Amino acid sequence: MxxxxxxxxxxxxxxxxxxxxxxxxxxxxDHLVATGKKCLFLNLDFETDNQYFISQNxxxxxIKLEFGESQGYVFIDEIxxxxxxxxxxxxxxxxxxxxxFIISGSGSVELKEKIHESLAGRKRMFELYxxxxxxxxxxxxxxxxxxxxxxxxSSDKTKTNDLLEEYLGYGGYxxxxxxxxxxxxxxxxxxxxxxxxxxxxxxxxxxxxPDAFSELIKVLGGQIGQLVNYSxxxxxxxxxxxxxxxxxxxxxxxxVVERITPYARNIRKEITKSPMYYFYDxxxxxxxxGQLGDSSAExxxxxxxxxxxxxxxxxxxxxxxxxxxxxxxxxxxxxFVIARGKEILPVEVKYRDYDxxxxxxxxxxxxxxxSPKYAYVVNKNYRQEIEVDKxxxxxxxxxxLLFKEI
Numbered sequence: 001m002x003x004x005x006x007x008x009x010x011x012x013x014x015x016x017x018x019x020x021x022x023x024x025x026x027x028x029x030d031h032l033v034a035t036g037k038k039c040l041f042l043n044l045d046f047e048t049d050n051q052y053f054i055s056q057n058x059x060x061x062x063i064k065l066e067f068g069e070s071q072g073y074v075f076i077d078e079i080x081x082x083x084x085x086x087x088x089x090x091x092x093x094x095x096x097x098x099x100x101f102i103i104s105g106s107g108s109v110e111l112k113e114k115i116h117e118s119l120a121g122r123k124r125m126f127e128l129y130x131x132x133x134x135x136x137x138x139x140x141x142x143x144x145x146x147x148x149x150x151x152x153x154s155s156d157k158t159k160t161n162d163l164l165e166e167y168l169g170y171g172g173y174x175x176x177x178x179x180x181x182x183x184x185x186x187x188x189x190x191x192x193x194x195x196x197x198x199x200x201x202x203x204x205x206x207x208x209x210p211d212a213f214s215e216l217i218k219v220l221g222g223q224i225g226q227l228v229n230y231s232x233x234x235x236x237x238x239x240x241x242x243x244x245x246x247x248x249x250x251x252x253x254x255x256v257v258e259r260i261t262p263y264a265r266n267i268r269k270e271i272t273k274s275p276m277y278y279f280y281d282x283x284x285x286x287x288x289x290g291q292l293g294d295s296s297a298e299x300x301x302x303x304x305x306x307x308x309x310x311x312x313x314x315x316x317x318x319x320x321x322x323x324x325x326x327x328x329x330x331x332x333x334x335x336f337v338i339a340r341g342k343e344i345l346p347v348e349v350k351y352r353d354y355d356x357x358x359x360x361x362x363x364x365x366x367x368x369x370x371s372p373k374y375a376y377v378v379n380k381n382y383r384q385e386i387e388v389d390k391x392x393x394x395x396x397x398x399x400x401l402l403f404k405e406i
Contacts, residue, residue, distance in 0.1 A: 130172035171283020354382030
């Protein structure tokens with residue numbers, strides 16, 4: 001992000017509400033001011049700043065008043081509040097002002113789609129998510145093991161297990177992590193969720209049935225890692241099939257859930273239409289189902305699976321790879337399949353401790369059908385390698401996945 005400050009392209013920060021976008025912008029501003037740079041910070045949530053967005057000329061006049069003919073940095077927070085923001089910014093950018101724009105906003109459809117399209121070739125997008133598991137561990141340990149995190153996982157099983165359960169229970173929203181008690185954490189995530197429904201869903205997207213949308217999020221929270229049946233959701237929530245699909249699209253674009261599609265080569269035998277949905281933040285998922293902070297192993301199985309998806313996608317960032325699931329009509333299923341061209345890697349996730357290697361029938365079925373070079377069984381503690389039909393099956397603790405190249 002800091003490296004892009006020297007590029008005249010607009011730096012565009014998007015992500016879920018309350019993930020820390022404003023904090024990040026303020027930190028960048030402090031860095032620039034400390035090096036003698038001129039900065040202007042505007043927030044469209046503030047009524048006093050809205051006057052500068054009445055017209056392009058009004059904003060240009062304000063910028064020239066602050067910077068004169070000098071170079072400067074213009075920060076605009078909550079840009080999605082500006083109607084037709086993409087075209088508004090495009091017109092200003094194309095005038096070639098001696099300033100760099102850094103903009104941010106929650107992941108609304110307006111920001112991610114319309115602004116994204118209007119500023120084609122004029123911006124670079126940076127996505128900011130809730131605190132990752134490794135960031136959470138670093139914070140909770142006072143960054144004592146920032147350079148030796150792998151050794152910390154190996155040497156202190158009790159502490160790392162406690163931190164794992166806390167993260168599975170409460171997720172990674174900064175304000176929730178910082179809250180001291182369970183009640184305070186509940187209050188914080190309740191505020192985040194209600195703000196999301198009221199500001200993004202009701203006000204910005206004009207959804208007529210926010211109650212139905214909220215219920216949809218609760219239903220999805222109760223079936224992460226399971227196939228989604230659109231017709232069943234339609235009947236359950238008493239809204240049309242088209243509305244269900246629209247609501248799911250909104251939920252994706254606002255960084256609440258992400259859709260995982262099936263991996264398939266044989267479309268006759270494998271399910272090709274039903275996706276699965278996982279949550280960007282585990283705490284929000286738990287809150288939606290009334291289970292915030294619940295660390296019971298029975299409930300944590302699918303939440304742990306959700307965490308492993310996060311880790312896999314982090315490890316694949318910048319690579320040419322995608323994550324899918326695999327399931328046949330006879331219900332043989334593998335949690336995740338990483339596809340990179342013709343190379344595939346099945347990943348089974350088990351929230352349990354192993355004493356010896358055990359391979360599920362579904363994974364054996366996948367190995368028999370596709371003969372991958374490797375297969376992973378990600379678990380809590382066990383490390384071992386065995387061979388099945390010339391496929392090397394690697395049992396590895398989830399912590400190994402944080403550091404291992406995939």
